[in-house]
Amino acid sequence: MQFLDWAIVAAYLAYVIWDGIRMTKGSDNVEGFFLANRNLPWWAVGLSVMATQMSAITLVGTTGQAYSDGMRFLQFYYALPFAMIILCITVVPFFYRAKVFTAYEYLEKRFDVKTRTLTSLFFLLSRGLGVGVIIAAPAVILSIVLGWSEIATIFAIGLTTTIYTMFGGVQAVTWTDVKQMVLIFVGLGVVLFIILTSFPADVSLTDGLYLAGASGKLTTIDTSFDLKEKYTIWSGLFAALFLFLSYFGCDQSQVQRFLTAKSVAQGRTSLLMSAFLKIPMQFLILLIGVLVFVFYQFNAPPMIFNDVEAKKAAATRSVDYGALEGNYKQIHEQRKTAAVEFVRAQKETDKAALDAARDGYLKANKEFLAVRKEATEFVKTTNKNSSFNDVNYVFPMFVIQNMPMGIIGLIIAAIFAAAMSSISSELNALATASTIDFYRRHFNKEGTDKQFVMFGRIATFIWGIFACIVAIYATNLGSLIEVVNKFGSFFYGSLLGVFVLAIGVKRARARGAFFGLLFGIASVWIASNYTDIEFLWFNVVGCVVTVAAGYLISLTVPEDSK
Template identity: 50%
Template structure:
């Protein structure tokens, strides 16, 4: 990569770290460190929430998903506006008005200490693994493209983020997120412009060609528990996932707890409700444009350069045979695409789809051969956009895009680490080990916890990088826990529920999700959120109605 690109990346990293150092000046107590003294304006909170969601996984994994699978992934977010409205009238006023540091602190007031601790522990497990996956995304880019060892790439991403998060707390994280959103959105629009400029055919003709492969199909109204991206899984499973994520995940709850008021907290969530789906659609459209770019330009048979080199070295004859077939298939697809762009009617589009299927068939064989040769997952969807940016785009753009990837990664990682530290200190260290102590003591404990979780996330990152599409990996991790956690909060809003019902219900919900996840792996992970929430609520409600240990606590406790 040209030195100018590295200068752009270096300048960005220095600016973010210096801003984190600058914001440490006002951090002298735990409320300032964990909640920015509850002083953030709604628009900063809203941008911080969106930046936390818009991780490097989104920029890398979702664009790759769009290139290989089209726009249907956007159905995953159809439940988001519904969830935001529901949260605005339920959990947001509950938690903001309770003046708690963590969402799980409220559960002790409503139920008992063990329900709070178990729920917080489940959050720590899910979010700790997800933080590792978020670090893995840019690390995969650097490792594969530059040939660097993955462990060094993980350190390069993780260490600067840990530094400014440890020093500045949630205020440094939130204001860094605001800057990072500007970098990310700017890079996305620049990428759209460059890709359209590089197309050899008019945009409307190009999208007609993409439509022939089904990549422009948004809605799938079939109802299937085994299909992840359908209208119904997005509306039902997606709503439960978004309710869990924004309503009970400390990384998001901590944002609106830091807002000045309940109304500003609601406004910050509505910002995501309005803008998340259009922004996600833009990212998927970039993926479709990447597919179109490679339709008219030679596409790599394997986007992961390391896997390509290993297969070429270990099986030269098989590689040469696959490469010859792939080159011929690419030539046929290119000609069919050019015909489809100039000749109207369905026949040229059908011919293009046939040629595209031939290309994908050879690539599937190459991916299988690479998996066998390397002993690793052969899915290279995470490498599509990095190869395009570094191999084909103008000088300086690679630096801007890499800075955007780092911005996305650092904003999400910082939010995760800050929330993990908050839950660790408030829900465990302060609650069970050191109930009394000075602000200085708990502030230091928060910084130590942030550093420890940062190291844990970096260890997880080296494993997560091998699991395939990272955007799916992070949502699988979350969906295993989120539904059950949401079920506990739903019980908390029902006045007749009591502590034993909530605790047993939570265990039952996690057991049900584990049984489905491992016993019926064909069931899509989005439905795990529904299963967990329903089982927790039903079991908890039955036990609460049946009486027994513990009387119903006041919902206003």
């Protein structure tokens, strides 16, 4: 990081805090602080919906995942547009016309206060933990770049976001989200351009894609039906559908976005905007990860992307580490030669020569991966760190080692922006649920706007500190994006089940919804502990069990009672 990079990052942080705090003026009443007086345009809400979902994990974790596993992760998003359509038909008009502040408030209107409180509590628990993980991702990067401790970095990110969210409320969250999305798009565009211009002169984008395709990095559809397989077309279309329905329709951090829209039509349009843009945007992010893979076919990648762990292992067993590194460099050179040969063969018409070059490249790549795996195991055993995984370090190390001055600062600012856009929405949602579903509902029913806004600001601060503490423990949990989704999957399916009962099952009653939710969560716990099914399917299990149990229990309640 040079002076210019620091200046860009500092300018971004200063601007975003100033921009957020100046929204305080329009946030002095409950409706203004929590819902922006229901007056935001659809395009701002739409960008905020996307910014909330796209955390720094999306930038860092997904590009790392594409580098190591290819584009299979894209399948996860195939159901998103269909989920948005279902939500536009169902929950958007329901919530908007019910004039609620939180999704859970609606459950009291439909069932009872017990169900509302329980669902809101589960939201606070799962989202409180989730936002901690979302802070941890950029902290991991910055602790390497800046040489700071992870704890100091976590508090720097978490507290900065907490300050502007605390003062500006949802208006600050939404309008900073819009600007942060612009910064992210600019950052991604610049990275893409620089990677493409960094390939050797005789290697085109098409050549690079052939290399990536031969290595299995461009798989966008996997039709194998295996519940233990993480990303297939089936888990993407069905299991992820349940996750998206729950996340966008029942999670306050997303529901609050469309509740700020001017009308039902504008709320719907904001969700459909996300439906149109999400898959292409995710494709672009994964493509960057794949192109980083192609870049490293011709340039030696670090043997271990986590510099701190690599140095630690090298210091402990320097001779062994040196030998491994020497072998790694040699194997890389062999793979590079094979890659150049494969690219050359692509341009000729000799099919047999092309097949031979392709086989040669695949063999060299396999040997390379074996040595890299050996190096990873070496670090695990030497550092006594069985959960070591450097997939999240791939993109930041690539940026730091290969991007020019100024661009590094821009990318770091974009990663900051991605993190802060999610953190702010979620802190705001956590504060809203704490204030509306607990403080106002149970402790101060006759309170004034001033009291509720003050409580909302204090709650934002407390949740910010809590998230920072969770983040400290979340930095070593493997691929961060999966950790967040796993957190969600434990509660999301069951939460969705309660809303299905509320909106779609006339015979559902409060007792059924309450106990159905508990049955749903218990079923997910059993599925996670006693089966091998992948976590995305937990959403299906939780939802189906909640709806079935909720309906059956409702039959035991007289039809004319609530």
